[in-house]
Amino acid sequence: MDEGAGTFPSRERQWSMSEVPLRDRFAAWCDILGATHLAFAMDPSPQWHEGFSADIREHGLGSLSLLETSVEPHRGRRTRRQVNANTRDVIGLHFINSGRQAVDLQGRRVILGPGDAMIWDGSATGGYEILEPLKKTTLIVPRAVAATVLPSYRNSFVQPLPGDHPPTRFLIRMLSLLCEQLPLMDDGARQASAHLIAELLKPLGELHGDNSAQPLRVSRPALRERVLDYIGQNLADPALVPTAIAAAHGVSVRTLYSAVEGLGVSLARYIRDQRLARCYDALLFGADPIGTIALKNGFKSAAHFSTAFRERYGSTPREVRRRG
Template sequence: MVADMERGRGYERRWNVGEISPRDRFAAWCEILSTTHLAFATDISRRLRDDFAADVREQALGSMSLVDTSVLPHRGQRTRRQVSANTRDVIGLHFVESGRQAVGLGDQRVILGPGDAMIWDGAATGEYEILEPLTKKTLIVPRAVAATVLPSYRNSFVKVLPKEHPPTRALISVLSLLSEQLPTMDAGAREASAALVCELLKPLDSLHGRGEPAPPRPRLELRERALDYIDTRLGDPKLAPATVAAAHGVSVRTLYNALDSLGVTLAAYIRTRRLARSHDDLVFGSDPVGLIARRWGFSSLAHFSRVFQQHYGVSPSRVRRR
């Protein structure tokens, strides 16, 4: 599953979980994530587990590393347990190439899509959820380096960078080029490239939301607005495709066309998001199962238990006992 290639003073490592038994793929992904990024407590629905896929390439860039990742939907949470056992003191810069991902810290929840970039801190707790098949690049920066190039960044876990901010775009362009060219470079070229990347990081340090994004295409704009709307109203039992369409002044058909990349019906997407939030409350909270079901818009405890069992392969009460 892993291929290591030494080139000069650098290295390249590859992982593809598709090369191993389906039942072991998600566990292998957890190990890869811990090796290349950070340790997370991860979870995936039973329906997706056997078909899980992830492809990762890690390349050295001076004392930093550049990681290309393609991965299917799942969730992860970084708790104090993972932070306290941390063996990597790093900050990451994360660029989404395709797909959608939610990232959260407490009550803060950010939805990232193609072209979005963020900074995250390995010393903070938080969570993520891959909502659609995701392709991304991540620059892993040791804190010793970050203290020099990003001295004002501190433990906010996630900081979203404006899409059209010129220094952000320049850094993304250089990292995309390096992802292709690093395997052909000698040690001297790699060190020079690492120095260039450090210089490109510096303008991001004082960035506080300046820069106006280019107007999005109408269909993409509707898609992002609709999904954000859904995520903030999952507890409303009346939430349905018709109410989402009405809230945005479009027909249900127009809404479906904007959301056709989800790969599932909108009703199924809403149900999956509700189940995911319910699962988190069962694992990390102490409220009664019936209260959790009502909180996330399920009409009855019996209905909630049935769809939860179908999705996760285990009953809500058993998840609570675990």
């Protein structure tokens, strides 16, 4: 790990997991997150043994810090234990550049993708899962600063930010520009930039007034694609229904239906057809029993599966299995 990278080592730091022995990466990643973001309990999934990698570059910005993170899929959770042991009283504003991340928001799962943003309070508990290689920009703000620039901000929650909010969009563009220019700036320029960012944060306080308890709409520049991808990854779940899909993406059912217009069939029918298509392939090329195939693909019973399959393909599952 190189903690002295950049033109001004005291203001620029960089960490690369590629420089850490594979056996030490789990502990190293926990330490790096604690030093740059917040402490999380990591899930030691199989990817830790398959060359897990991540890179973080930290730019000093007065009392703020700006982080550029590139990380591969993994899971983490901030429990009450990490909150109670907290040594950094901060909030983080996260802006997704590419990839997808799931966040547990008070019992519901929200998927964030390119163009989406969220605030994570350091005193909040919750979990996250990086679903695919992710690049994000994070602004770390001390709570003392947040109390001044975001006076109506409500503590202890994780909250999506509306990406179609003009001040949010402008802030994202400004942070992207700073990531490029900060390595060349001296202390005076950095301090001036910090004051500018503090001013740009103030309009976000409008989003946490009387309606702060209401979920804010997350920008969905590619909602259709992400919904279809989400369906493909969760076909095994019998509870995969439009209301659950809408909740997972932080949108209304009406917005969900609008996003997937043009499928040619209803969303429920699309889900069923996708399940049946996977079952068809499994019958032809797999060895699992028919009942197991049905359950693995979200059908509640073999009888229900057999009826739906015959309606779709004009053959029974057993007949397709014999052909395979």
